[in-house]
Amino acid sequence: MVTYYSDKSVQITSDAIRVGERSYPLRELVRVWHSRGARSWRAVAGRGALGAAMVGPLVAAAIGILVAVLLHSSITVTIAIVGVSCLIGLAAGPLADVLLEQMDRSYTRGARQLEIWATWRGQPVLLLETGDALRFGKIYRALQRALEVRA
Known part of the structure; x- marks a missing residue:
C-alpha cells in the first residue's frame, strides 16, 4: 500500500481516502471534483x-x-x-x-472555503472542506495521483 498524503485528519493511500473517522475505498469513488465557496x-x-x-x-x-x-x-x-x-x-x-x-x-x-466532493455509491459526498488553500492543494493532488494509479 502506498501513502500519497497523511496528516492528523486526512490520509490518502492507494486503497482509500480517510477523512476523520470516515473512510472511502478509491475503487468505489466514481467521480471526484472540487468547488470553491464564497469569498471570506x-x-x-x-x-x-x-x-x-x-x-x-x-x-x-x-x-x-x-x-x-x-x-x-x-x-x-x-x-x-x-x-x-x-x-x-x-x-x-x-x-x-x-x-x-x-x-x-x-x-x-486563502480567502475561500474549498471542498472536495466525490460520487460514492451513487450519491455525492463531501469528502473534505477547508479554508487552507495550501493544504487543500496538497490533498487534492494526492487524491488525483492515487486515482490515476488505480485507473
Missing part, C-alpha cells in the same frame, strides 16, 4: 489592513515633512520635525518585512 470578506479586510499598515509610516513621514514646511518656524524646529519624520519613514522597512510575511501567509491560507 474577513480575510480580504485583513489583507487590506496589512497593506494600510505597510504604508502608514511613509504617510506619517510625508505629513510630518509637510507640516514642518508649512509651520514657518525656525530652521532648528523645521530640521527636527523633518528628521523625526524621516526616522518614522525609515521604520517602514523593517515593518514591511514582517507585514509582507503576514500578507504572504494570508494568500497561502
Whole structure:
C-alpha cells in the first residue's frame, strides 16, 4: 500500500481516502471534483489592513515633512520635525518585512472555503472542506495521483 498524503485528519493511500473517522475505498469513488465557496470578506479586510499598515509610516513621514514646511518656524524646529519624520519613514522597512510575511501567509491560507466532493455509491459526498488553500492543494493532488494509479 502506498501513502500519497497523511496528516492528523486526512490520509490518502492507494486503497482509500480517510477523512476523520470516515473512510472511502478509491475503487468505489466514481467521480471526484472540487468547488470553491464564497469569498471570506474577513480575510480580504485583513489583507487590506496589512497593506494600510505597510504604508502608514511613509504617510506619517510625508505629513510630518509637510507640516514642518508649512509651520514657518525656525530652521532648528523645521530640521527636527523633518528628521523625526524621516526616522518614522525609515521604520517602514523593517515593518514591511514582517507585514509582507503576514500578507504572504494570508494568500497561502486563502480567502475561500474549498471542498472536495466525490460520487460514492451513487450519491455525492463531501469528502473534505477547508479554508487552507495550501493544504487543500496538497490533498487534492494526492487524491488525483492515487486515482490515476488505480485507473
